[in-house]
Amino acid sequence: MLKHCRKCGGLFSSSDPHLCPLCLEEAQHTVKQYLEVHRGANVLSLVRDTGLSLAVVNRILANGSIYAMPKQGPSHKD
Numbered sequence: 769m770l771k772h773c774r775k776c777g778g779l780f781s782s783s784d785p786h787l788c789p790l791c792l793e794e795a796q797h798t799v800k801q802y803l804e805v806h807r808g809a810n811v812l813s814l815v816r817d818t819g820l821s822l823a824v825v826n827r828i829l830a831n832g833s834i835y836a837m838p839k840q841g842p843s844h845k846d
């Protein structure tokens with residue numbers, strides 16, 4: 769089923785919440801950077817400060833790699 773991305777408006781087909789894969793990746797980067805600066809920040813302040821939706825933040829955190837990510841870890845997977 770096709771959805772409109774909330775951020776860029778592009779159409780995409782996926783089970784991801786509200787964001788196309790590109791914007792989701794960008795959001796993931798935003799969350800990662802935020803957590804590097806604000807270690808131990810809770811989800812609500814993350815949502816408030818990044819402007820991302822709770823569903824998106826939860827989805828990113830549920831991927832699991834964010835908190836465990838070493839600072840010098842690989843930044844690109846492609």
Ligand SMILES: [Zn+2]
Nearest residue numbers: 773776788791
């Ligand atoms: Zn998008």
